[in-house]
Amino acid sequence: AAAGLGYVGGYVINTYRSYDNFLQDKYALLPAVIIICVAVVMFIIGLIGCCATFRESRVGLGLFLAIILIIFIAEVSAFVLGFVYREKVKTDVQGTMDSVFERYDGKNPESTVVDYLQQQLHCCGVKNYSDWTSTPWFNSTRNNSVPVSCCRQDLRNCTGRLDQPQEL
Numbered sequence: 001a002a003a004g005l006g007y008v009g010g011y012v013i014n015t016y017r018s019y020d021n022f023l024q025d026k027y028a029l030l031p032a033v034i035i036i037c038v039a040v041v042m043f044i045i046g047l048i049g050c051c052a053t054f055r056e057s058r059v060g061l062g063l064f065l066a067i068i069l070i071i072f073i074a075e076v077s078a079f080v081l082g083f084v085y086r087e088k089v090k091t092d093v094q095g096t097m098d099s100v101f102e103r104y105d106g107k108n109p110e111s112t113v114v115d116y117l118q119q120q121l122h123c124c125g126v127k128n129y130s131d132w133t134s135t136p137w138f139n140s141t142r143n144n145s146v147p148v149s150c151c152r153q154d155l156r157n158c159t160g161r162l163d164q165p166q167e168l
Contacts, residue, residue, distance in 0.1 A: 001042055001046075002039045002040070002042040002043035002046060003039070003043075004039075005035055005036070005038055005039035005042065006035075006036055006039035006040075008035055009032045009033070009035035009036035009039060010032075010036070012029075012031065012032035012035065013029060013032045013033075016029055016032065041071075045064070045067050045068070045071070048060065048063065048064055048067070049061075049064045052064050094126055097126045098126055098131075100113075100114060101114065101125070101126060101131065101132070101135055102135055102136065104135060104137045104147070105136075105137055105140075106137065106147065114147070114149070115147060115149035116149075118147070118149040118150055119149050119153070122152075122153070124146060124149075124150035124168050125146070125150070129146050129150055129162070129165065129168045132146040132147070132150075133162075143161075144161060144162050144163065145159060145160040145161045145162060146160045146162065146168065147160060148160050150168045151167055151168060152167060152168065155167050
């Protein structure tokens, strides 16, 4: 389990590099760091449990039980806090994404990330394609269209025009 959590934490940190323009908060990697720390602690606790069982130590098994109970309480607390603050996280991420979409010009590195994200997630805009109508890029192009990255991948001749929303 510790190795699995360590892998997940490492994967999150590695994946973060692709989306770091959207997650400008300095605490965005905190969950991944916590996951890796939990993996290390789980490994140590597992060793304590194995050693206590191997030696048939009552004190060691009692310590192992106490540690497991503390971890269970921490997991329940983390679940409750995650449930309570999920809207705040959603609002913060949406605000950051809105600011990234405001800086979209089709050429800068942030624009490349937006295009990549829309293509990989098969989405357009923060909520939907109409989000693009309020961006400076949309007003500067004056062609009543969204970026081509909003187009469905199975269509070849899509131009991103808003009068053809079935293609987005």
